Amino acid sequence: MGAVPSPQRIYLIPGFFGFANLGDLKYFAHVREELGAVLARRGVAAEIHYVRTLPTASLRRRAAQLAETIAATATDDGPLHLVGHSAGGVDARLFASPGVSLPCPVAIEPLAARVRTVVTIASPHHGTPQVTTMTSVVGQRLLRVLSMLTLHGLRLGSVPLPALVALAGALPRATRAQGPITSILDQIYRQLLRDFDVDRQREIEAFFTAAGDSPALLSQLSPDGMDLFNAATAIRPGTRYGAVIARGRPPAWRTALDLGLSPSAHATYALYRALYELASTMPAAALPPLAPAQRAALTAAYGDVPDATANDAIVPTLSQVHGDVIYAAWADHLDVIGHFTDPRTEPPHVDWLVTRSGFDRRRFDALWQAVGAYLVPG
16 A cells, blocks of 8 residues: 655744633634645545644744744645745745744744645734734734733623723724723723633733743834835745735725614724724735735725735735735724624634624625635645
């Protein structure tokens, strides 16, 4: 009998909302199961791995953790596939870049040479203006609170209304560093933390402390930082690069009226409005021209080519384009990795941020079917 072929090894890499990958709180909600099922239906033997990173560590440190994870798990000589959400897609590009130097004892080139595909999901290839705000002391507390909202929604299925109302009111001032905003953000954080048991509280506190010791990622994901990254990071010959694109629907007062009488829906929609407006300040000059195939794919999905103001509430839509456009969705930044509302699924999909994107289980399935077909075509 012939030798059994090595499995296709796929690595899921979180972005700077990777705070949500704590214990049983999964960042890639339902993605592993969905992608595994897609590949199984295609007759592909695959092993899917999570990569744990410090969410705000530098790109080199995060890529080094990716290298160490691959070295520990890909002990055969089979093909590797990297799937990164948000900053995780930038990590994947850096790891795969020929001749890259990373702060770890692993021999990078033998592993990187095995990478067949790099798939980026809503990644800031040309930066995002959001991170410029979050590099300040106030901004880091804001990111911590936003991450806690994600944790709370995943673990408990909802977010306390008082926290949502307080954050929706505080966010515009936080982006301008006006008033005693730090104490308000700290108060919201403590309020959310109290809903977890003591052991989970200790775990969360230790994780945020470790992340706060290495906040370099945020400045590196600015438009200027990514301009330098793109100048220094090369495409690996023989590796295919594809992107999943997310575009949120612009906030509108008419949409707010359609939310009905739910105070939580109105509070989260106000928060979405503030995040969307902040991400809409991307300088058009920071975005390179699109290739014809990229323009065609975006037009087919959206009816037009988005301008520099379009975004998913975290990353400008045009900043997400890199290589082949695998799938383009009307979705917010977390919808595409399973954080949308669908209580019928077991376990249910949970979404703490009301954005009225229209993203649902059918679109989630279609997105990851497209990713699976791109990873292993034929």
